[in-house]
Amino acid sequence: MTKTTRRQTLQLLTAGAFAGMAPGLLSTTTLAATPIRIAMVVKALGIGFFDACRDGGLEAAKELGDCELIYTGPTKTTAEEQIAVIDALIAQKVDAIAISANDNTALVPVCKKALERGIKVISFDSGVAPEGRIMNLDPSNAQLIGQKCVQMMAKTLNNEGEVAILSATSQATNQNTWIEFMKTEWAKPEYAKMTLVSTVYGDDVADKSYRETEGLIKAFPNLKGIIAPTSVGIVAAAKAVVDLGLVGKVYVSGLGLPSEMKGAVDAGATETFAIWNPIDLGYSATMIAGRLVRGEATGQAGTTVNAGRMGDIAIGENNNAAMADPFTFDKSNIEQFAKIF
Amino acid sequence: MKQPARYDVADRAPRTLSDFLLRWETILVAMLVLVVIGNTAISPYFLDIYNLSDATFNFSEKAIIALGMALLILVRDIDLSVAAIIALASLAMGLAADAGAGTPLLILIGLSVGAVCGAFNGFLVARIGLPSIVVTIGTMSLFRGIAQVVLGDQAITKYPAAFQTLGQGYLVRWPPIPYSFALFLLLAVIFAFVLHRTTLGRKFYAMGNNPVAAQFSGIQVDKIRFWLFVLTGTLAGVAAVLLTARIGSTRPNIALGWELEVITAVILGGVSIAGGSGTIPGVVLAVFILGLATFGLSLINVPGIVISVLLGLLLIASIAVPIVVRRLMKKKPA
Numbered sequence: 001m002t003k004t005t006r007r008q009t010l011q012l013l014t015a016g017a018f019a020g021m022a023p024g025l026l027s028t029t030t031l032a033a034t035p036i037r038i039a040m041v042v043k044a045l046g047i048g049f050f051d052a053c054r055d056g057g058l059e060a061a062k063e064l065g066d067c068e069l070i071y072t073g074p075t076k077t078t079a080e081e082q083i084a085v086i087d088a089l090i091a092q093k094v095d096a097i098a099i100s101a102n103d104n105t106a107l108v109p110v111c112k113k114a115l116e117r118g119i120k121v122i123s124f125d126s127g128v129a130p131e132g133r134i135m136n137l138d139p140s141n142a143q144l145i146g147q148k149c150v151q152m153m154a155k156t157l158n159n160e161g162e163v164a165i166l167s168a169t170s171q172a173t174n175q176n177t178w179i180e181f182m183k184t185e186w187a188k189p190e191y192a193k194m195t196l197v198s199t200v201y202g203d204d205v206a207d208k209s210y211r212e213t214e215g216l217i218k219a220f221p222n223l224k225g226i227i228a229p230t231s232v233g234i235v236a237a238a239k240a241v242v243d244l245g246l247v248g249k250v251y252v253s254g255l256g257l258p259s260e261m262k263g264a265v266d267a268g269a270t271e272t273f274a275i276w277n278p279i280d281l282g283y284s285a286t287m288i289a290g291r292l293v294r295g296e297a298t299g300q301a302g303t304t305v306n307a308g309r310m311g312d313i314a315i316g317e318n319n320n321a322a323m324a325d326p327f328t329f330d331k332s333n334i335e336q337f338a339k340i341f
Numbered sequence: 342m343k344q345p346a347r348y349d350v351a352d353r354a355p356r357t358l359s360d361f362l363l364r365w366e367t368i369l370v371a372m373l374v375l376v377v378i379g380n381t382a383i384s385p386y387f388l389d390i391y392n393l394s395d396a397t398f399n400f401s402e403k404a405i406i407a408l409g410m411a412l413l414i415l416v417r418d419i420d421l422s423v424a425a426i427i428a429l430a431s432l433a434m435g436l437a438a439d440a441g442a443g444t445p446l447l448i449l450i451g452l453s454v455g456a457v458c459g460a461f462n463g464f465l466v467a468r469i470g471l472p473s474i475v476v477t478i479g480t481m482s483l484f485r486g487i488a489q490v491v492l493g494d495q496a497i498t499k500y501p502a503a504f505q506t507l508g509q510g511y512l513v514r515w516p517p518i519p520y521s522f523a524l525f526l527l528l529a530v531i532f533a534f535v536l537h538r539t540t541l542g543r544k545f546y547a548m549g550n551n552p553v554a555a556q557f558s559g560i561q562v563d564k565i566r567f568w569l570f571v572l573t574g575t576l577a578g579v580a581a582v583l584l585t586a587r588i589g590s591t592r593p594n595i596a597l598g599w600e601l602e603v604i605t606a607v608i609l610g611g612v613s614i615a616g617g618s619g620t621i622p623g624v625v626l627a628v629f630i631l632g633l634a635t636f637g638l639s640l641i642n643v644p645g646i647v648i649s650v651l652l653g654l655l656l657i658a659s660i661a662v663p664i665v666v667r668r669l670m671k672k673k674p675a
Contacts, residue, residue, distance in 0.1 A: 080595070
């Protein structure tokens with residue numbers, strides 16, 4: 001009895017070994033012929049910002065050559081739905097996954113599983129914790145954002161005049177870091193005639209931001225510019241400038257969404273503002289994923305990765321990388337981007 | 342006018358071939374076979390034991406709640422707050438984990454919060470006499486609202502590793518059976534036994550067919566309804582434990598929209614929304630049909646929005662087709 005069982009076990013094992021080898025043989029022969037498949041997993045489908053990322057991704061896939069982009073994501077922005085999507089991608093044995101995470105911790109187990117099975121996982125836009133991905137691509141970083149805000153205002157005002165900052169809350173980590181970097185940039189000699197007169201906080205509430213702007217204009221009659229590094233504040237400030245009939249006298253700049261800022265640009269209250277460009281972001285993420293699959297980059301700290309037309313991107317601590325400085329929007333391109341996000 | 346079949350009490354199981362073929366479970370088995378064949382045809386990755394095992398992670402938690410929901414709908418009640426109970430139970434576990442609670446305590450807390458939420462629903466429905474749909478629409482906002490107020494846009498992510506194993510680990514390595522799936526199968530067997538082989542199960546059917554008559558037959562209708570809410574709440578607590586352990590994170594939007602997916606499985610499983618009919622094997626089959634159809638479609642990267650549309654059509658078609666067929670067959674003899 002025991003003998004037969006053992007023999008059966010042996011037979012089973014040999015059969016299993018052959019069965020296990022067969023797919024392996026198959027995949028090695030087909031590997032050269034099949035294009036690489038990169039999946040872009042977004043927070044949820046049907047969001048203009050991510051559809052723009054997809055367009056950039058398709059552009060990158062074409063440029064990489066022999067590359068298929070799978071654009072997918074859940075219907076709701078929950079971690080569990082995103083996990084189901086990634087499970088399906090792992091099952092299909094895609095070559096790379098670029099993900100904008102709904103939850104940086106919850107996705108770690110499933111991303112680890114993908115990594116264990118040889119899939120190159122990177123995150124973009126909204127990161128996964130370091131243990132769940134090879135590298136993370138941020139659209140920009142605090143220093144670049146701070147510099148950009150000052151540079152845009154300086155260009156509009158020709159480096160001259162009183163400027164104030166309208167921020168979110170006084171404890172907002174993001175805004176405070178950006179303001180610190182703005183001040184560093186501001187210290188440069190070319191901005192000597194452009195003075196920072198005050199920093200006020202609108203708490204990212206439209207109504208309060210509007211009143212703070214009115215207050216600034218009353219307190220500083222010679223005010224020429226307002227920098228609002230918050231998408232709520234910039235809209236409110238521009239509206240206040242329009243309502244008070246100060247278009248052409250006071251300019252508003254900062255970070256905002258094209259769809260919300262179109263009115264302000266059309267009215268002339270804002271000449272330029274910035275935010276990351278989703279097309280470039282999707283393009284870079286796909287490009288980087290492709291480079292990792294082809295072994296042309298490692299994604300490790302201290303190295304760089306070539307992201308096509310976006311140039312070489314340096315990878316820093318925790319394998320984090322910043323794509324570029326924020327993208328500038330003005331009259332020439334607001335129409336196009338207002339439709340996207 | 343003759344009343345619909347719901348009120349006919351047969352003294353033996355149906356014997357004719359057409360009765361057997363038109364039994365809901367038979368149709369579901371056929372659908373399941375179709376789903377498996379279809380998926381195998383469209384994707385080479387479908388019939389892979391590891392992939393299928395991974396797929397079970399994504400529906401086992403909902404399936405566990407569906408068992409309780411089936412009984413509730415069977416007795417003419419419904420609980421729309423199950424997903425919100427998950428959010429609240431997960432929040433409680435998150436706060437406890439932050440305070441340093443160990444795995445057994447976390448499980449206990451998850452189950453208790455589920456049971457208490459269920460008891461709250463049950464109290465309002467069975468004792469105060471409010472309609473269950475109204476009560477649970479209210480508690481759906483209430484329970485999730487509490488989680489939203491406490492968490493804001495934050496997440497709780499510090500769970501012990503042993504706890505996370507519950508949601509990510511396997512009971513058996515080969516074939517790979519996750520804990521959650523094994524628990525679902527075990528509970529399904531218990532539920533099927535109680536519903537189809539005990540007097541308590543007969544009482545559920547009696548209540549669903551005619552609650553007033555059931556009351557006058559000496560069945561403690563309100564007591565049973567109360568405990569069914571507690572049971573469903575507790576199962577939502579079980580799902581909360583498994584889901585929280587699986588993703589290791591508590592967010593206010595956790596399990597958002599699950600109540601409808603659970604109810605879809607129950608209805609597709611043949612439990613009449615009017616109460617009084619339905620079986621556990623039917624619900625189990627429906628769970629597999631929905632879970633595998635979703636997995637198969639996502640293997641060929643059909644967008645989630647389109648999958649929802651297809652599953653909606655499947656639900657409507659599966660309910661409409663047998664009714665239409667029955668009507669056609671009834672007309673013939675006349």
